[in-house]
Amino acid sequence: xxxxxxxxxxxxxxxxxxxxxxxxxxxxxxxxxxxxxxxxxxxxxxxxxxxxxxxxxxxxxxxxxxxxxxxxxxxxxxxxxxxxxxxxxxxxxxxxxxxxxxxxxxxxxxxxxxxxxxxxxxxxxxxxxxxxxxxxxxxxxxxxxxxxxxxxxxxxxxxxxxxxxxxxxxxxxxxxxxxxxxxxxxxxxxxxxxxxxxxxxxxxxxxxxxxxxxxxxxxxxxxxxxxxxxxxxxxxxxxxxxxxxxxxxxxxxxxxxxxxxxxxxxxxxxxxxxxxxxxxxxxxx
Ligand SMILES: [Zn+2]
Numbered sequence: 379x380x381x382x383x384x385x386x387x388x389x390x391x392x393x394x395x396x397x398x399x400x401x402x403x404x405x406x407x408x409x410x411x412x413x414x415x416x417x418x419x420x421x422x423x424x425x426x427x428x429x430x431x432x433x434x435x436x437x438x439x440x441x442x443x444x445x446x447x448x449x450x451x452x453x454x455x456x457x458x459x460x461x462x463x464x465x466x467x468x469x470x471x472x473x474x475x476x477x478x479x480x481x482x483x484x485x486x487x488x489x490x491x492x493x494x495x496x497x498x499x500x501x502x503x504x505x506x507x508x509x510x511x512x513x514x515x516x517x518x519x520x521x522x523x524x525x526x527x528x529x530x531x532x533x534x535x536x537x538x539x540x541x542x543x544x545x546x547x548x549x550x551x552x553x554x555x556x557x558x559x560x561x562x563x564x565x566x567x568x569x570x571x572x573x574x575x576x577x578x579x580x581x582x583x584x585x586x587x588x589x590x591x592x593x594x595x596x597x598x599x600x601x602x603x604x605x606x607x608x609x610x611x612x613x614x615x616x617x618x619x620x621x622x623x624x625x626x627x628x629x630x631x632x633x634x635x636x637x638x639x640x641x642x643x644x645x646x647x648x649x650x651x652x653x654x655x656x657x658x659x660x661x662x663x
Contacts, residue, residue, distance in 0.1 A: 437462035519648030
């Protein structure tokens with residue numbers, strides 16, 4: 379029979395998980411020669427060398443357990459979450475949103491640099507990565523210039539640094555937001571994580587069918603999302619759009635001015651540029 383716990387002693391779910399994770403520690407309990415300090419240290423090392431079964435990313439730090447054991451100053455054992463857990467969560471979101479393939483295809487290594495503007499953009503992207511991303515990164519311009527490729531490639535670098543990253547296609551977000559606009563809880567579940575995630579890439583901002591201007595609902599949604607991120611400098615934001623900054627200021631000055639103020643030197647309008655791949659194809663024709 380299962381032992382019965384009174385409500386006060388019932389272990390929480392988290393505690394139970396941690397106990398299960400601690401099982402390997404018990405193997406060392408029988409070593410009679412170790413001093414208490416050696417035993418504790420040995421238990422921590424034993425735990426940290428045990429392989430786990432978390433999927434999505436092979437982590438050399440926690441060996442896919444998701445936790446790292448350590449001793450505090452009093453010699454007490456503790457577990458802390460490994461940095462890879464944020465990365466695993468980002469990968470799960472990528473898989474769920476169907477963007478995993480895109481993310482693995484679009485890298486800075488395979489960014490074409492046959493044209494001067496492509497080399498300049500690569501340098502700018504590297505500069506943005508080095509400077510700590512406190513400014514927004516915004517690419518505007520015609521389709522086929524590689525805006526998505528470049529922004530996804532920058533996000534991949536941040537994902538590789540175990541940051542929490544969300545890739546969000548504006549059209550999908552706008553459709554989902556409209557579908558749940560009368561369901562407060564569902565709407566909050568959709569929007570809140572995007573407001574607060576460490577790194578957000580909003581792809582094809584204000585993309586609508588047939589070149590139409592965004593609706594009032596679109597503008598309100600974008601403002602709600604971007605205003606929170608504008609007010610918190612610790613949040614990293616990348617944007618791409620077929621609309622340039624002047625277009626966006628004309629649609630809504632509050633959004634346009636915020637994007638302009640936060641992006642500045644990392645705003646590039648690629649209108650009139652051509653994708654190297656398309657260009658070389660046209661040269662051959
Ligand atoms: Zn890890």
